[in-house]
Amino acid sequence: MNKPALITLKVLTWIAxxxxxxxxxxxxxxxxxxxxxxxxxEFATGNTALNLLVISLAITPLRQLxxxxxxxxxxxxxxxxFAFFYASIHLMAYVGLYAYFDPNTIVQDIAKRRFITAGVTxxxxxxxxxxxxxxxxxxxxxxxxxxxxxxxxxVSVCLGLLHYWWQVKTGVLAPLWITLIMAALFLARPVLGWxxxxxxxxxxx
Amino acid sequence: MLIRxxxxxxxxxxxSSEITPKEKWLNRRSFITAAAATGAVALGTGRLRxxxxxxxxxxxxxxxxxxxxxxxxxxxxxxxxxxxxHYNNFYEFGVDKSAxxxxxxxxxxxxxxxxxxxxxxxxxTFDIDTLLKLRPLEDRTYRFRCVEGWSxxxxxxxxxxxxxxxxxxxxxSAKFVQFISYFDKKVEKWQxxxxxxxxxxxxxxxxEAMNPLTLLTMGLYGDVLPNxxxxxxxxxxxxxxGFKSAKSIxxxxxxxxxxxxxxxxxxxxxxxxxxxxxxxxxxxxxxxKTERRIGQPFYAQRHPTLMFNGYGDFVAAMYKGMDLRxxx
Numbered sequence: 353m354n355k356p357a358l359i360t361l362k363v364l365t366w367i368a369x370x371x372x373x374x375x376x377x378x379x380x381x382x383x384x385x386x387x388x389x390x391x392x393x394e395f396a397t398g399n400t401a402l403n404l405l406v407i408s409l410a411i412t413p414l415r416q417l418x419x420x421x422x423x424x425x426x427x428x429x430x431x432x433x434f435a436f437f438y439a440s441i442h443l444m445a446y447v448g449l450y451a452y453f454d455p456n457t458i459v460q461d462i463a464k465r466r467f468i469t470a471g472v473t474x475x476x477x478x479x480x481x482x483x484x485x486x487x488x489x490x491x492x493x494x495x496x497x498x499x500x501x502x503x504x505x506x507v508s509v510c511l512g513l514l515h516y517w518w519q520v521k522t523g524v525l526a527p528l529w530i531t532l533i534m535a536a537l538f539l540a541r542p543v544l545g546w547x548x549x550x551x552x553x554x555x556x557x
Numbered sequence: 558m559l560i561r562x563x564x565x566x567x568x569x570x571x572x573s574s575e576i577t578p579k580e581k582w583l584n585r586r587s588f589i590t591a592a593a594a595t596g597a598v599a600l601g602t603g604r605l606r607x608x609x610x611x612x613x614x615x616x617x618x619x620x621x622x623x624x625x626x627x628x629x630x631x632x633x634x635x636x637x638x639x640x641x642x643h644y645n646n647f648y649e650f651g652v653d654k655s656a657x658x659x660x661x662x663x664x665x666x667x668x669x670x671x672x673x674x675x676x677x678x679x680x681x682t683f684d685i686d687t688l689l690k691l692r693p694l695e696d697r698t699y700r701f702r703c704v705e706g707w708s709x710x711x712x713x714x715x716x717x718x719x720x721x722x723x724x725x726x727x728x729x730s731a732k733f734v735q736f737i738s739y740f741d742k743k744v745e746k747w748q749x750x751x752x753x754x755x756x757x758x759x760x761x762x763x764x765e766a767m768n769p770l771t772l773l774t775m776g777l778y779g780d781v782l783p784n785x786x787x788x789x790x791x792x793x794x795x796x797x798x799g800f801k802s803a804k805s806i807x808x809x810x811x812x813x814x815x816x817x818x819x820x821x822x823x824x825x826x827x828x829x830x831x832x833x834x835x836x837x838x839x840x841x842x843x844x845x846k847t848e849r850r851i852g853q854p855f856y857a858q859r860h861p862t863l864m865f866n867g868y869g870d871f872v873a874a875m876y877k878g879m880d881l882r883x884x885x
Contacts, residue, residue, distance in 0.1 A: 380855065387644035387654070388707055389855035449855060457844065465842050518842065521705075522824040523752035524652050 353423040365427055369434040372400045373441070390449045397442035398471075402516065404435035405509050406534055413540040416548065429485050432505070436482040439475050439512075446471075467518035474511035477504045509534060621714050621776045626695035628769060630795075630867070633700065636709035638778050640852045645785045646703065647804060648753055649738075649745035656747060657785035663744050664805065666789040673721075675811040676731040683721070685789045689775055691724065692716040696779065697772055699795035701802075702834045702866045704820075704827075708848040713793055714776025719767045727763075727811040734766040735759070735816035736792060737808040753819055759803040760816040760830070761794065762875075770795055770871050774802075796868040798832045829885040833876070834866035838885045 353361075376396055379385040385392045408431035411424045446468075451457040461468045481502055483489070490498045513534060516527040647657035650664075669685040683691075694714050701709045722734070740756030742748060748755055765771065772793040775782055782788040787804025794801045800820050810816065820828035827841055836846045849858040865872050876884075 383854055385855060387640040387851045388849060388858075389853075390849050390858050391707070393855060449859070452847075452859060461844070464839075467842055521751075522827065525750065525752070526652065 358423070358426065362427070362430070365430055369404065369431070372396055372438070390445075393445050393449065394442065397438050397445060398516070401435050401438035401442055402509075402512050402530055404431050404438065405505070405512065406530060406537065408432045408435060409505070409509065409534070409537050413537060413544055416540075416544045433482060433485055436478045439478055443472070443475050467515050470511045470518060471515035474508045474515060477508040477511070481505060481508075506538070620780055621689075621694050623694045623696045623714055623776070623779055626697050628871075629696055629698045630700060630710070631698070633698070633710040635698065635712055636850075636852050641709060641711055641777065642783050642785055644707075644709075644851055646705075646799070647785055647787070648751045649740065649748050649755070649757070650785065651747040652750045660747055661784035661788075663746075664739070664784045664788060665744065666784065666805075669789050669807075671721075671790065671806055672808045673725040673811075674808070675735075676728040676813060677811055678726040678728065681725060683724070685775075688721070688773070688790060692720045694776060697793075699770075699772070699793060700863075700866050701793075701795065701799055702848060702862065704798035704800055704832065704840060706840075706843055706845070706848055707851055708860070708862075709851045711793075712778050713772055713774045714779060714782075715772045715774040715793070717769045718771040718773045718792055719769060721773050721809075722766060725809065725811070730813050731811035732763050733812045733815050734761050734763060735808075735810040735812055735818075736761075736803040736806050737810070738803050739805040739807045752823070754822060757803060757819050758817060759792075759801055760812075760818050761801070762815075764875050765794070765872075768872060768875065770868060796833055796865040796872045798828075798834060800828065801832050831876075831881075831884045833872075833881065833885075834862060835864060835881055835885065836862040837864070838882055 376385070376393055379392070380389070408428050411428045411431075415422050415424055447453060447458065451461065462472055463469075481504060484493060484498065484501060493501065513527060513531050517531075520526050643658045644654045645657040645661075646654065647661060650657040650660040667685070671683045671685075671688065672680065673683065674680040693716065695716055696712060696714060698710060698712045701711050736759045738757035738759075740748070742755075745755075761771070772795070774787070774791050774793045775789060777783060777786055782791065787802075787806075790806055791804040792802055792806065815830060818830060821830055834845075839845055845862055847859050848862045850860055863869075
């Protein structure tokens with residue numbers, strides 16, 4: 353991929369990633385966030401964080417499937433950091449709009465409510481990944497160790513989905529689609545690995 | 558006043574500037590909504606109710622003739638008609654809050670009747686038009702608190718359920734009342750979005766059902782009940798979480814034991830049979846100490862939740878000596 357195309361795509365990615373936030377800010381300024389602004393902010397930010405994590409996790413299987421798409425790797429860090437950004441707003445919105453900055457409420461919620469425990473843990477696991485997202489960190493840690501550390505994103509995503517399932521009412525299936533997509537992406541890795549190994553074997557035979 | 562009497566309109570001595578443009582007159586419902594949303598604080602609820610239930614000489618289709626009620630809640634800013642009709646939990650029409658406003662048009666509200674059966678002298682059927690005339694319809698503004706943690710202030714129209722129960726002639730052995738909602742898979746195509754066992758069923762203890770606050774509800778903002786809010790007839794139990802207030806009721810059963818109820822069947826640890834609004838008993842997944850008032854800006858949405866939703870003076874005596882942590 354040539355440089356102008358890459359820059360254009362990066363700009364578009366930035367715009368796409370900032371779009372959900374822009375909508376919220378515009379809604380807040382014009383007092384037009386719907387009947388339940390608090391709920392809207394909390395849902396939109398959490399949902400965007402999960403969606404971005406899913407997209408970032410789709411990059412490796414896509415590259416494995418089509419080597420022509422290998423340039424996608426240049427977007428993974430951006431998507432991951434935006435996912436962390438939205439997860440952080442999501443957390444801050446909880447702290448401000450749900451717990452009203454009351455430390456007791458926050459501690460009790462984390463201790464007593466499993467969906468909050470899962471959500472906070474998912475966010476905490478993203479922190480070291482965001483901190484080590486720089487090229488310098490990759491060099492310092494070494495590619496292998498960096499890779500191992502960043503496997504934490506799988507745990508974080510699973511906890512994020514659990515957080516979603518535990519938050520919705522029993523019998524509500526809203527988190528189903530994203531869970532299925534995530535499951536497909538998880539399965540794609542071993543399946544693609546096996547398929548690749550088989551192809552190499554046939555080629556070398 | 559926006560709405561004028563017929564005789565005034567027919568007079569020739571009115572200046573044209575005094576005549577309400579037809580378009581505006583036809584849109585008076587949205588004007589009333591806007592007035593309710595913006596003017597509630599400025600005008601105070603007494604004046605507001607005057608606007609909401611104007612002189613009955615002008616009768617539009619669907620407009621209900623109502624009287625004031627001492628049981629109506631005062632001093633609260635009403636939630637807008639727009640929000641009350643576009644933020645609904647009515648899972649037969651989809652699980653999204655906005656889905657019922659889009660889908661509930663499919664609900665056939667005429668003809669409609671409620672069948673009263675079980676422990677009664679003789680089973681009876683009440684047509685909706687009979688119900689509308691059985692007693693004077695009252696304007697009853699109540700706080701509405703959902704178990705999910707949000708709340709509204711809603712100007713309902715109806716009369717005490719006890720009035721209907723008296724007409725049903727229940728036997729002394731009747732200790733509970735069960736409400737069963739309309740259900741038709743072909744009409745309510747969205748029912749499969751959740752794993753609820755339909756039809757929706759709710760219930761009350763007999764004394765709760767007879768409490769004057771328990772409202773047989775047939776209207777909203779002085780008009781007939783919009784479909785998404787449980788048309789044509791529902792109950793409202795203002796001191797309990799919203800799911801206790803069953804919508805679009807087709808059957809009332811009198812029983813000697815506690816009936817099965819929908820959310821309690823689905824997750825008994827989260828939704829008790831009583832489900833009285835209680836800031837001291839948390840939902841397993843969130844605190845019930847506070848609530849988000851619908852329609853307010855995000856920085857001012859949170860309010861403390863009141864015991865029995867603020868209706869303790871009317872209802873606390875019914876639960877004297879009961880452990881409300883056990884019977885949540």
